[in-house]
Amino acid sequence: MLRKPRRLMNQINVVPYIDVMLVLLIIFMVTAPMINPGQIDLPSVGQSMATPATPIQVNLHLNGDVSLIYDGSGEVTIARGDLAAKITDLQKTNANRPVVIAADKNIRYQEVLKVMDILKQAQVKHIGLLATPKAL
Numbered sequence: 001m002l003r004k005p006r007r008l009m010n011q012i013n014v015v016p017y018i019d020v021m022l023v024l025l026i027i028f029m030v031t032a033p034m035i036n037p038g039q040i041d042l043p044s045v046g047q048s049m050a051t052p053a054t055p056i057q058v059n060l061h062l063n064g065d066v067s068l069i070y071d072g073s074g075e076v077t078i079a080r081g082d083l084a085a086k087i088t089d090l091q092k093t094n095a096n097r098p099v100v101i102a103a104d105k106n107i108r109y110q111e112v113l114k115v116m117d118i119l120k121q122a123q124v125k126h127i128g129l130l131a132t133p134k135a136l
Contacts, residue, residue: 084122
């Protein structure tokens with residue numbers, strides 16, 4: 001007698017996989033309530049008694065003038081060579097007082113970098129650039 005050739009079975013039997021998944025689900029459901037949730041000790045932030053210092057604003061104008069605005073004063077024009085000495089004098093009471101540079105948008109960036117270099121040589125720690133948002 002001739003035997004029929006065996007046909008290949010091209011189906012996956014998923015019943016064993018379902019059994020394994022159900023066993024894992026039961027294990028996780030039993031062990032999850034036993035796990036003690038971790039306690040995180042977060043740092044607390046107290047309110048600072050000191051108000052933040054108002055920044056010193058260095059304005060660079062298109063004609064090459066440099067001016068300062070500090071402590072609510074008006075705009076005071078200053079020579080570029082005296083800038084480091086004036087900033088150092090203003091920071092005597094608070095060495096961490098920030099300095100922001102506001103430049104006309106048509107000024108070459110190299111001029112802004114020169115002022116930043118002057119401020120770095122005067123050992124100003126916090127230097128920023130001031131920009132105004134676009135009006136919609």
